[in-house]
Amino acid sequence: MDQFHHLWPFVRRYRRRLLIGALCAMAATAVAAMIPQIVRFAVDDLNTRGVVLDRLLQYGGLLLLTALVEGVLRYGQRTQIIGTSHLIDFDMREALFAKLLTLDQGFFTTMHTGDLMTRVTNDLSAVRMFLGPGVSNLLGSMLLLLTAATLMFLTNPTLAAIVVLLLPMAAVLFVVIGGRMRVIFRKVQDQFGEISTRAQENFSGIRTIKAYAQEDAEIRVFREANERYRALNLRYVLLSGMLWPIIGLMLGAIGAFVLLVGGRMVAAGEMTVGELVLFNAYLAQLAWPVIALGWTVDLYQQGAASLVRISEVLQRRPAIASPPDAPRDFVVRGEVEFRNVGLRFSYSQSANGDSSAHPASAPSPHAQPSVAGASEWVLRHISFRIPQGGSLGIVGATGAGKTTLVNLLARVRDPDEGQVLVDGFDVRTLPLAALRRGIGYVPQDTFLFSVPIRENVTFGRPDATEEQIAHALAVSRLVNDIEQFPNGIDTLIGERGVTLSGGQKQRTAIARAILRDPAILILDDALSSVDAHTAAEILAGLRSIMKGRTSIIIAQRIATVKDADQIIVLHNGEIVERGTHRELLERGGRYADMYRRELLRAELEEE
């Protein structure tokens, strides 16, 4: 039950509804228990007095009335309790989504999208099924069991004792079978996440799959994942399939005892036939709730397993968050400073190189880069300062740590040592939203949403005027392309922007960043898919925009960064050279080499 305390905050809000539902359930049960009672009186009457017509009419009418009242109460029970489960489902879905939005990249790189989706949909419905139909059933059956037991005691204590003593046997069975069921169900759900992940990766990488004619192999792998899912499910069914029949068996056994013992009692004159009939009727009434109890056990096991998976997300603390004592009205001006910054990634999960790693073995919520030797410094001793309005160019080899470095500024990650300061404050002490609002970031890996281009461009600034939009499109040189689209700027684009060309995607991302009117503009290799001609135009446009703003530009081509006030050269995570273009050329180091290489090539081509 311990995992269910995570549920309490969600359930609390609906205490009243649940209470009303429970009252309805109770009343309905009490009313339902009257039905056999009425039948019993009727039968006894028939037996002793013979038939008196208007008495029968009375019994009939009474039955109908009871049924009517029961029906109304059941309606209340269902709409309140199961309705509440849908409301809780909604709340939890919202909470899960809200939580996902606050989680950091450290979390998302270790989780699979497909698996996360399974948690928000399938696992949530498993929990909902327990909360709604499960609890409703549990409540109904418990109440019915209780009233039936009481009434049985009133009718015939000896027989009732037999029934009540035998029933707990069922509970023991449930616990034993149920425990096993939960363990397997967790595996079933994890495997389901795996299937969904496979499909997810395949569909998003379909171009590559097709390019290398890997379709058949992918189908094979997918089928295997499905076969594993099937095998796990069969193990689950082996147990869950037993629940119902076993309950039938147990109830039947109890019925048999009642018949045996009751028969003797009637024969001995200790009991009337009517009472025996009544007893049997109660027993029959027990059948349904007890079977439902079995079903509830099934739902409980699934719900509990799924709730653990959900809690793993809900209970996860975002590694990147606003500090509680952050200043209220902070506005970024644009001074940036890195003080002896160092960062390392945790490789602990990949150390064993287990490529078939199960999503279940996803890291514990508080994975720390603690395993000694398992993590290497990706950045070390990084110090520099950009005054407000200054510009910084960063160059360096592939994998040198350029992206990682600028990510620290927008707090995509936090450094493991040293400090990143904006306007003189450590970014970790600043309100996160305000910090990010001050930054216009064009990530290296362009991500666009499948909404019209307009919405993508105004993504960081939904209130932008037409003029501002037009300006951003002009600077990013997207205007010409947009003219050719069927619906212009309102053209809907495919997922991740698949219906745009590489350069169009990048330029949309640039437009999106400059429309924010940020104090700090970061371009991470943002012109890599843009032809030189267009790139030059964009850079010229940016130059006027960047006046008075701080800018950081990462590029593979020196031409893109050479006008920066300050250029740093990263190598293996450390700054190996710094200065202006001229100074660096004079130094004759790495930067000068890079430049010569470019120039040389240009000259070579000239000849």
Added chain:
Amino acid sequence: MSRSQFDDDEILGKAYDATLVRRLGVFVAPYWRRLALATALMFGGAAVELAPPFLVKQAIDGPIAARDPAGVLPLFGLYAAALLAAFGFRYGQTYIVHSVGQQVMVDIRTRIFSHIQRMSLAFFDRNPVGRLITRLTNDVDALNEFITQGTVALLGDLVRLLFIVITMLLLNWRLALISFIVFPAVMLASSVFQRIMRGVYRRVRQRIARINAFLNEQISGVLVTQLFNREEQSRIRFAELSRDYLAAQLESNRTFAVFFPLINFLSVTAMALLLYFGGQAVLADVATLGMLVAFIQYTDQAFQPIRQIAERYNTFQSAMASAERVFRVLDTPATVVDPDHPRSLPSPVRGEITFENVWFTYDAEAAGPDGSGLADSDDRWVLRGISFTIPAGQAVAVVGATGAGKTSLVSLMARFYDVQRGSIKLDGIDIRELRQAELRRHVSAVPQDPVCFSGSIASNIRLHDDSISDEQVRRAAEIACAAPFIERLPGGYEYEVRERGSNLSVGQRQLLAFARAIAFNPEVLLILDEATSSVDAETEALMQEALARLIRGRTSIVIAHRLSTIRHVDRILVLHKGRLVEDGSHEELLAKRGYYYRLYQLQFAEEVRG
């Protein structure tokens, strides 16, 4: 609204249930033996379950009424035996049916997945990944319900109901008829209920698919949402979708909340009728008291399968809603298909590529099969009348402004899409006459967006092709200049790459994609689409040297914006707004003083100005 273009999750109006069931039947048919066995078990179970009330009646009317306790014993034995048998039957039935359900799910999932694999890229441009996943997961699950609840179990309920009805009729037809008075009302209620639920279930399905599609995109793009402070808007949009779903769910719940109490009421009505009329029958000596008691029990029992049938009908409805969507995917014809009688390439393949007056648009529907739907001047043409021939072994570069159609051009060579007019030939054979697998064995394309999959570095290079040895993987990585960084990673080639390569730098991802292309060792044609755009110049130079050796004798096509990347090539094609405007060697094009010249001037000028 333009969004509808991408949204085919709308509710389907008319019912095709019979057709759907028939089509689902195809998946279930192979397992008919097991289902038949389950049905037999079910019959056995239903028959055995009839025994207990009958035995109770016997006991009450016989030994108990006769005050003969010993006489109860044999009845007791029978009762116990019936119970055990019922347990065995039911358990067996449940297990078998579920095992069939699971098997069919594997079949259907694999079938959908395989079908989706055969779809052309145009299909993926249109369908969000989240929606496709919904088809494979939630929708298939609903079909499973159909099998576990809708086949044997449904039959079982019907049979159980039938048995009870027959038994009642045989025991005492007058009492039986009294119980049946309420049946028409039950049917009426059920049919009204079903009509309502049909729509509701379809809404539920549609809305969960929307949630999934949204969710998938939001999870993939969460960083952008965070960086641009859009969490609030995303939350609001998600809440909207989620609320729609909630509304459909609540509607379904309310319908249930009315229906079940109603059926219950009808069952008690039957009981009341039995008491009233049956009581008179007892008086008239037409029935015994025990008989009346048994009948009250039978009536109660008869309502259990009725309730169940109603419930099963609902899972059935839900399954039909899913089946519609699943079959809609399965019925989407592949637009790029293998010919019935594929030709094979002459061997050895030489690698000569010919474009003959190729016209291409992504809006294939508007263009029609022969491209006559669009005027020549239409904006939607991405490529307009492209013709050229690349002789075997030539290295060619394609340059042009962004959006000129370079990527589209090379996508056509790998036949990711089919052209609307004109043709593309490999060694003189129209590529539409080849099997796609054969074509792609000879053509290796490194896409503009490098894709990495979760798995080890090695598995990213060789994908699922086990014929590529570890040694070959290593060599490919070395040629691609990926080896140095790979070896520095913890675990080296076994380093665990995360989804989409999120724990690699972008340049590293490109190197990896490059290594993959080399490992696959295309026999004739290598296409590099901006394959080194994010790689530093030094590494790129090294790669080019390695590549120059590798592509000697092979046809290769390189797309690049950095002119330095294409200095090795024999020939340059310049694309401008979908037209081939210049074609020739570096020198020739410079002499022409056209687009290429200006491009060249620009890059060069920029680089010396510093």
